Amino acid sequence: MSPSILLERPRALTKLLCNLIFTRDMGGGPRTFPGGVNKWQWKRMHEKRAREKERRLLEQEKQLYQARIRSQVRAKLAGKPDPYSNPDLSMGHGPMSPTDHIKALASRFMKEGAEDLWNEDDGPLKSPPPRGPNERPGFVGPNGRRGSIRSPMDLRKLISEGRENVNFTNPSGNYINKRNYSGQSWRSFRRNESSESEDDDEDYGPLNESPKPSARKLAGNRRDVNWKIPKISGQRPRFSKDENSDSGSGSDFEGESVKYFAGNSRWPRLSVGGGGEEENEGMRDRDRDRGRERGVRKVGSSASLGKYDVKIKKRVPLQSLEEEVDFPLQVELIRRQLSKKSLMDENGGEKRGEESILSQKRFDECGISPLTVKALSAAGYVQMTRVQEATLSACLEGKDALVKAKTGTGKSAAFLLPAIETVLKASSNSTIQRVPPIYVLILCPTRELASQLAAEANAMLKYHDGVCVQTLVGGTRFKDDQKRLESDPCQIIVATPGRLLDHIENKSSLSLRLMGLKMLVLDEADHLLDLGFRKDVEKIVDCLPRQRQSLLFSATVPKEVRRISQLVLKREHAFIDTVGLGCVETPAKIRQSCLIASHELHFQIVHHLLKEHISQTPDYKVIVFCTTGMVTSLMCLLLREMKMNVRELHSRKPQLYRTRISDEFRESKRLILVSSDVSARGMNYPDVTLVTQIGIPSDREQYIHRLGRTGREGKEGEGILLLAPWEEYFLVEIRDLPLEKVPLPHLDPNIKLKMEDSLAKIDTSVKESAYHAWLGYYNSIREIGRDKTTLVKLANQFCQSIGLQKPPALFRKTAIKMGLKDIPGIRIRK
Numbered sequence: 001m002s003p004s005i006l007l008e009r010p011r012a013l014t015k016l017l018c019n020l021i022f023t024r025d026m027g028g029g030p031r032t033f034p035g036g037v038n039k040w041q042w043k044r045m046h047e048k049r050a051r052e053k054e055r056r057l058l059e060q061e062k063q064l065y066q067a068r069i070r071s072q073v074r075a076k077l078a079g080k081p082d083p084y085s086n087p088d089l090s091m092g093h094g095p096m097s098p099t100d101h102i103k104a105l106a107s108r109f110m111k112e113g114a115e116d117l118w119n120e121d122d123g124p125l126k127s128p129p130p131r132g133p134n135e136r137p138g139f140v141g142p143n144g145r146r147g148s149i150r151s152p153m154d155l156r157k158l159i160s161e162g163r164e165n166v167n168f169t170n171p172s173g174n175y176i177n178k179r180n181y182s183g184q185s186w187r188s189f190r191r192n193e194s195s196e197s198e199d200d201d202e203d204y205g206p207l208n209e210s211p212k213p214s215a216r217k218l219a220g221n222r223r224d225v226n227w228k229i230p231k232i233s234g235q236r237p238r239f240s241k242d243e244n245s246d247s248g249s250g251s252d253f254e255g256e257s258v259k260y261f262a263g264n265s266r267w268p269r270l271s272v273g274g275g276g277e278e279e280n281e282g283m284r285d286r287d288r289d290r291g292r293e294r295g296v297r298k299v300g301s302s303a304s305l306g307k308y309d310v311k312i313k314k315r316v317p318l319q320s321l322e323e324e325v326d327f328p329l330q331v332e333l334i335r336r337q338l339s340k341k342s343l344m345d346e347n348g349g350e351k352r353g354e355e356s357i358l359s360q361k362r363f364d365e366c367g368i369s370p371l372t373v374k375a376l377s378a379a380g381y382v383q384m385t386r387v388q389e390a391t392l393s394a395c396l397e398g399k400d401a402l403v404k405a406k407t408g409t410g411k412s413a414a415f416l417l418p419a420i421e422t423v424l425k426a427s428s429n430s431t432i433q434r435v436p437p438i439y440v441l442i443l444c445p446t447r448e449l450a451s452q453l454a455a456e457a458n459a460m461l462k463y464h465d466g467v468c469v470q471t472l473v474g475g476t477r478f479k480d481d482q483k484r485l486e487s488d489p490c491q492i493i494v495a496t497p498g499r500l501l502d503h504i505e506n507k508s509s510l511s512l513r514l515m516g517l518k519m520l521v522l523d524e525a526d527h528l529l530d531l532g533f534r535k536d537v538e539k540i541v542d543c544l545p546r547q548r549q550s551l552l553f554s555a556t557v558p559k560e561v562r563r564i565s566q567l568v569l570k571r572e573h574a575f576i577d578t579v580g581l582g583c584v585e586t587p588a589k590i591r592q593s594c595l596i597a598s599h600e601l602h603f604q605i606v607h608h609l610l611k612e613h614i615s616q617t618p619d620y621k622v623i624v625f626c627t628t629g630m631v632t633s634l635m636c637l638l639l640r641e642m643k644m645n646v647r648e649l650h651s652r653k654p655q656l657y658r659t660r661i662s663d664e665f666r667e668s669k670r671l672i673l674v675s676s677d678v679s680a681r682g683m684n685y686p687d688v689t690l691v692t693q694i695g696i697p698s699d700r701e702q703y704i705h706r707l708g709r710t711g712r713e714g715k716e717g718e719g720i721l722l723l724a725p726w727e728e729y730f731l732v733e734i735r736d737l738p739l740e741k742v743p744l745p746h747l748d749p750n751i752k753l754k755m756e757d758s759l760a761k762i763d764t765s766v767k768e769s770a771y772h773a774w775l776g777y778y779n780s781i782r783e784i785g786r787d788k789t790t791l792v793k794l795a796n797q798f799c800q801s802i803g804l805q806k807p808p809a810l811f812r813k814t815a816i817k818m819g820l821k822d823i824p825g826i827r828i829r830k
């Protein structure tokens with residue numbers, strides 16, 4: 001439309017402007033529907049048309065039916081033979097007799113499984129009122145109830161004549177399914193209901209059941225309980241909270257469920273709460289009465305059987321139930337059942353000696369280089385582990401993969417072997433290049449893990465001359481990295497994201513070398529794709545060639561990670577889960593227990609647990625995980641004061657020290673490592689006998705990884721989680737894991753005094769830093785960090801437990817950042 005036309009035709013201009021404004025306001029795309037309507041109006045219009053069409057068709061059917069009855073009555077009055085009783089007519093294509101017509105309708109609608117054909121307007125919404133002895137349907141008696149002049153056709157008889165397996169009425173006049181009816185009282189029938197009723201398809205609602213509940217209504221009324229799809233037999237689809245339900249009533253309900261009853265004439269109301277059989281019966285009567293009072297329509301639509309429509313049971317629409325029940329919770333329940341089962345299986349397997357992580361397949365059968373096989377044999381690897389067997393062929397084929405396998409099952413070798421093969425293949429294919437390409441990049445979250453992976457890769461490369469690995473991790477001099485990279489060109493790099501990004505952003509030659517990348521591996525992928533690392537990982541991935549193979553490995557793959565893994569993986573990647581859906585994610589041979597005690601007892605309890613473990617385990621090797629670096633430091637100092645053989649490892653320590661301690665702990669026995677989360681993931685310290693976690697881990701995944709430092713390679717292990725009472729909520733997150741709550745041990749009062757003495761000897765600055773770190777850690781945990789007042793109170797409890805008289809002051813800036821500035825109990829530094 002040219003501008004001049006618009007100026008000449010102001011209406012066209014207005015319309016165009018309206019369209020523009022309208023389109024923007026609605027946030028939709030351009031108007032593409034005829035008649036100037038938007039998509040919603042268009043949709044509504046079509047829905048309305050469809051409804052009208054349906055109504056018209058039903059009206060036609062009704063008229064046809066009435067016409068048949070009229071002609072039959074007329075013929076009868078005129079003394080003529082019933083035109084529809086003519087067998088020629090009824091057998092042929094002519095109009096049917098009313099009886100046959102009803103029979104036909106009945107067979108169409110009343111057969112088993114045909115309930116799906118019933119539309120929402122079918123049948124009476126309320127059960128027919130109880131009839132007096134002289135009352136008949138259709139006749140309005142003096143009491144206002146309907147009766148009938150003529151005896152109604154006995155539809156039940158009609159149906160039962162033609163069909164064996166149809167519905168019968170229960171003693172209260174409601175229909176039940178024949179196969180469920182045994183002539184008992186309705187209640188006792190339900191009680192004695194056998195496993196026959198286990199078939200969901202046989203679960204029907206009562207005669208006067210309202211149609212399917214409105215999704216919105218149900219959702220609106222839903223409370224945070226475990227909803228269960230109820231098993232209902234010949235009764236109103238009833239959901240009730242399990243606590244009061246009569247388990248002997250044969251209702252088949254387990255756990256909590258929703259009670260759902262006809263609260264208004266059309267839609268059932270959903271309520272949560274107790275209510276046994278009696279209450280429900282009473283409810284039903286009340287609903288019936290209410291329906292009567294309001295003159296609820298008692299006959300169905302024209303498509304129904306009119307007053308003979310004694311349909312009483314409408315199958316609970318399974319689809320709608322699936323929508324209404326809390327689906328994630330249903331999944332969770334199933335998961336838990338599977339967990340239990342798998343745990344039992346695993347325990348059974350244990351007994352049969354099936355707990356080994358090894359598979360039957362040998363490395364020399366899987367098509368990897370013989371030199372690698374030789375190196376593996378030298379390292380004592382002959383057979384593959386299960387995860388290696390499950391992943392190796394897909395990885396060697398060049399597929400992208402996301403792999404989940406339990407801790408300590410050999411994931412590192414599972415990606416290092418294909419990585420080495422990739423280098424060998426690429427090296428043999430390439431010509432001499434000016435900048436030696438890096439073929440494999442392995443990202444991992446910690447420096448110690450990077451060193452460990454590089455060491456493992458080097459062991460596998462023992463007989464491959466010319467292939468080498470380098471690490472790029474923080475805590476070392478950047479210039480040294482650069483020199484190393486130049487003097488000793490490598491094909492495999494193991495890096496932590498931060499340091500690698502430094503190199504990429506510094507425009508070192510590394511960026512150029514990464515252009516030849518063939519394979520990217522993310523070890524501890526879920527952690528690397530977590531908020532802390534994701535940005536760096538995204539930036540790194542942006543600098544890598546798109547034509548590459550990507551492998552993601554972890555012992556935990558939460559749903560969000562599965563989704564965002566697409567950042568790195570190709571769409572058609574393989575997801576290899578060797579844990580199995582619904583199976584316990586922790587190794588079966590780790591005994592897990594939990595202790596709940598107030599903060600002031602924590603140090604004593606830790607001391608007691610360690611002493612006990614040492615006395616029982618001559619070759620003990622223990623890791624004590626603390627929430628933060630400074631709390632780790634304090635714990636280590638305290639245990640050292642208590643004359644225990646401890647080392648500390650956390651990010652506050654210089655890298656050289658960290659490496660030394662890590663190596664020492666790997667090689668040693670009879671040593672306790674007090675560590676922050678730097679040792680939580682991937683670290684393979686052999687034969688750790690006990691892992692203790694003090695305070696809540698940052699999340700469920702972190703609990704699993706920390707615990708996984710023990711019980712590796714299918715060996716036995718022990719894990720103890722020590723929580724303060726207010727931290728107990730965390731147990732819900734790990735409820736599917738086999739954790740046993742144990743009572744508090746008896747604590748020696750002398751140890752308490754000794755502990756207090758030892759605490760007094762520790763420098764106040766360490767305790768103050770521990771308080772600040774504690775506050776920062778828990779402030780970042782959603783569940784408690786939101787309630788600042790409570791958080792500060794709890795922090796002050798912790799403060800007292802570490803022997804500080806009053807909480808140390810915070811810098812104003814820090815307090816503001818943490819949202820704690822005006823919270824009572826917080827002291828601000830002047």
Ligand SMILES: Nc1ncnc2c1ncn2[C@@H]1O[C@H](COP(=O)(O)OP(=O)(O)OP(=O)(O)O)[C@@H](O)[C@H]1O
Binds near residue numbers: 381405407410555682
């Ligand atoms: N094929 C094999 N045969 C024998 N031992 C193996 C084999 N593969 C791996 N291992 C050993 O199993 C142990 C655990 O391996 P690894 O550290 O790779 O586990 P992981 O699954 O990566 O654990 P995490 O989830 O904690 O990172 C190591 O000691 C390793 O040497």
